[in-house]
Amino acid sequence: MVVYDPAAASQQRDAKRARRPSADAGAVVPYDVQPINAVPLKAIASRLPRLAPAPAVPEEPPCLRRHILPALGLRDDLPVHFIDRKRVTGTDLDAHQNRFRIPTDGVLGRLRPILTPEELDAASLLHDPAPRPRRRPEPDELENIAAGDDSEAEHQEQGQTARKKRQGRRHGGLPVRLVDLAAGASGELLLSRWESTGGTVVKGEGYMGFVRRCSFREDDAVEIWAFKQRAVRLFGAAVCDESHLHLLIVRRGGSQSQRSSSASTAHAKSEG
DNA sequence: CCACTAAGGATGCACAATTA
DNA sequence: TAATTGTGCATCCTTAGTGG
Numbered sequence A: 001m002v003v004y005d006p007a008a009a010s011q012q013r014d015a016k017r018a019r020r021p022s023a024d025a026g027a028v029v030p031y032d033v034q035p036i037n038a039v040p041l042k043a044i045a046s047r048l049p050r051l052a053p054a055p056a057v058p059e060e061p062p063c064l065r066r067h068i069l070p071a072l073g074l075r076d077d078l079p080v081h082f083i084d085r086k087r088v089t090g091t092d093l094d095a096h097q098n099r100f101r102i103p104t105d106g107v108l109g110r111l112r113p114i115l116t117p118e119e120l121d122a123a124s125l126l127h128d129p130a131p132r133p134r135r136r137p138e139p140d141e142l143e144n145i146a147a148g149d150d151s152e153a154e155h156q157e158q159g160q161t162a163r164k165k166r167q168g169r170r171h172g173g174l175p176v177r178l179v180d181l182a183a184g185a186s187g188e189l190l191l192s193r194w195e196s197t198g199g200t201v202v203k204g205e206g207y208m209g210f211v212r213r214c215s216f217r218e219d220d221a222v223e224i225w226a227f228k229q230r231a232v233r234l235f236g237a238a239v240c241d242e243s244h245l246h247l248l249i250v251r252r253g254g255s256q257s258q259r260s261s262s263a264s265t266a267h268a269k270s271e272g
Numbered sequence B: 001c002c003a004c005t006a007a008g009g010a011t012g013c014a015c016a017a018t019t020a
Numbered sequence C: 001t002a003a004t005t006g007t008g009c010a011t012c013c014t015t016a017g018t019g020g
Helices: A006-019 A041-047 A064-071 A104-114 A117-122 A139-145 A150-157 A207-213 A257-271
Strands: A081-087 A099-102 A174-180 A189-193 A200-203 A221-227 A232-234 A237-240 A245-251
Touching: A081 A099, A081 A104, A099 A104, A099 A207, A104 A221, A117 A174, A174 A207
Parallel strands: A174 A245
Antiparallel strands: A081 A221, A099 A200, A174 A189, A189 A200, A221 A245, A232 A237
């Protein structure tokens, strides 16, 4: 097993490309995608919030290239990027929440550099929104919010601080697929960063169905890996098609010893 | 078939708790 | 102390059920 180092791999690919521009299909820059350095990384980096030290890149899941990528119809030599690790929370699995939160550090520091500007834009990750201060609205703002709402006006008359929540904006998102060793790939979900909190989530209709089938449970430690197959054409012929961005969620270690057996079961299931 | 209603799903804001 | 994360819940949307 080789620890995958995206930076080192990138350097190797660059070196290869310099020698043999099209010999290594896995290293070919897709014809219709701007190179990663098209993203104004310097500009982004200068505005990045202070990030925690990047976690050491763990080993790739053993069956990733042998089973998962082929099962998804993807090339087995795709670059796979470690995004981050986190502990699954109750809200990640809550049927009413219907979303999976991605740690901000991983999104900004490791996921964002691998996406094109178009993809970043779709996920609301292209620009860093100015942080909106958390504050209670001024009385005149309350009036505006409550305009046309008699009950709200009554509340104010009663000296209550109750107010209506603003209806959230629909953020849309970047189409992604979540992948789990037990559940396989989800349907098309959306990766999006919220304007209000800057939190990044994967959401969508099929999420809860995916969660019900997946191998992780609340309080499990999981790693998040990302991979995406870019379209490659050779002499006008499609060598491989563009795929969705895939986010692989793998349970690793975990604090719950009783879950280790189910983890191995899930792993064995995916292996077999 | 259409209109109405209720229940549950989907979404994202607000804020408390936690962390660095 | 500021930034980040986790949680509660308001709001809108969709769909199933019901009655005319």
